[in-house]
Amino acid sequence: MKRYLVEYADWSHREYLAIAKNLLLGRVHRGPDIEKLRQALAKMYAPAGVHLLNYGHHAIEIALEIFKEQRPGRLEVIGPAYICPSVPSSVARRGLQWRSVDVGEDLNIDAAAVKSAIGSNTLAVIAPHMYGCPADIQSIETICKDAGIYLIDDAAQAVGIKHGDRLLGTFGDVGILSFAQSKMVVTGVRGSGGGLLVNDHTLERQISERCATFASSSGRIEALAHFFWNYLAAPYVGGLGYYIWRILGFFSKPTGNVGVTQIGNLDAAVAVVQLARIQSILAAKKNVLNLYNDVIQIYPKMRLPQYRQDASLARVVVELAEDVNFELLAQEIRRRGVQLRSAYPPVCSSGDAGCQRNYVNNVVGVPSGRKLNKEDVERICAVLDSAINGARQR
Ligand SMILES: Cc1ncc(COP(=O)(O)O)c(C=O)c1O
Structure with a gap:
């Protein structure tokens, strides 16, 4: 019987070659591909700044931290009722309150619902594009501008997608990208990369100072082995991949959420190839x-x-x-x-x-x-x- 499995990444031989090359050269955590990726994203999105981290939700947390410093006393963040749970968790971790509003038939945040939810306590709106389907981000940008509140254009799932003639991630004050499994650009799992695009140039100095304080990545070989055996190889080896990874995992460090770090060079190298494709x-x-x-x-x-x-x-x-x-x-x-x-x-x-x-x-x-x-x-x-x-x- 033919089996139809969910696909977590669209990789060609070029992604594997980039991994092999960087493993051979020992460029796992640090290396030139981080800067290559930063430049490729800067060219594509033309923001005031691009900051590459290990997770997309960490990019959200940093933006919220800076917003909070600018507008102390405002504690509420508006987002859609249908969203990846890591986003509301990030809001809570920054000591802010998440407020869900309706989504439309396309599973995206509804602009009219955003407008009516904004109040004197609202700090920011997070507008994601679920599964890469563009939300009505132009209207939401206008609503946020008129209300004088921050907007995070969450393009975690929508790298390379446009709304009208603008790329998603370029609306609002900052844009978010993620390179984790099942996105448009995929480099792996468990901290394989995310980006913070700073669209409002007045925020760039503070954000870049904050991002410069983060350490290099760690545990990326283990995370790659996990991704390979549990996700990429699954259609061919089935559950066996899990056991292979467990055995390999026995000899290596466990990988988990290691806090905010820079993106790893190995992940950046894969992202460069994915962006080219x-x-x-x-x-x-x-x-x-x-x-x-x-x-x-x-x-x-x-x-x-x-x-x-x-x-x-x-x-x-x-x-x-x-x-x-x-x-x-x-x-x-x-x-x-x-x-x-x-x-x-x-x-x-x-x-x-x-x-x-x-x-x-x-x-x-x-x-x-x-x-x-x-x-x-x-x-x-x-x-x-x-x-x-x-x-x-x-
Ligand atoms: C809309 C959205 N925003 C942010 C994130 C967080 O990205 P990451 O998994 O890289 O932290 C996700 C993750 O799935 C997401 O779907």
Whole structure:
């Protein structure tokens, strides 16, 4: 039986060559690729400054720290009810309060909801582009400017994507990039890289002074081994990869959240290659999204909430017409060779607007790697459709 697994990175032989070269030269944590990546991003985004760190959420934390110093007394940060949980956690770690607002049908923060949530305690808005689908960032930028509050254009999942003729990440006061698994540009997991783009030049001095204080990366070989065996090799070695990594892990340091550091050279080298291939990566993602759009038309129980002509999505998510038990659905579908991913869990307290819905019950991520063809997508959709009934919430 052919298996359809979720793809975590679109790597060619060039990424592996860059890794091999830097391993041989011993340029794991420090090396010239960090500056190469900084220059490539500076050329692409033309911000006042580019700062490369180990995580995208660390970039958010640094921006919030600086905002807080500028506007002490303002404690609330507005963000969408549907988001990667590391973002609200970053807000809380900086001693700020997260406030969720509604998302629209495309799973992105709603501009009108942002406008009505802004108050005298609002410090900033974080506007992500979920799975690379552009939010209405132009309107949100205008709203934030008019209200005199900071805007973080969170393009963690949207490297290389534009809204109108502007790249995502260039709106607002700062932009965020992430290079972790399942993004547009992927260098690995567990601290494999993120970027802070400073769009407001008046913030650049403070931010660059802060970023200069961070130590070099650590533990990147272990993180790469983990990524390789648990993510990249999974389609070929299955669960065995996990055990290989555990055995290798036995001889190496555990990798975890090591605090804020600079990006590692090994990760930067992969990011340089990925950025050079970005048009090919985006084209492959657009192609697979269009295949799903063609096939899904015959299934009334499924739709693509983020489909737009010419869009490239980091992951394809399917919205189901009815609530299901995700675990049951995923289990049943796995038996038939298809891997599903869960939506993000709810992040907001029940008093917040937009928290009525638990997207885990009716939004699922489907395999969307570049190798899928129309027959593959037909098979995935048919399996999903036939399993939905059995997993319906009672
Ligand atoms: C929208 C969004 N912002 C920020 C982040 C944080 O990125 P990182 O995992 O590099 O910390 C993520 C991670 O998935 C994300 O999806």
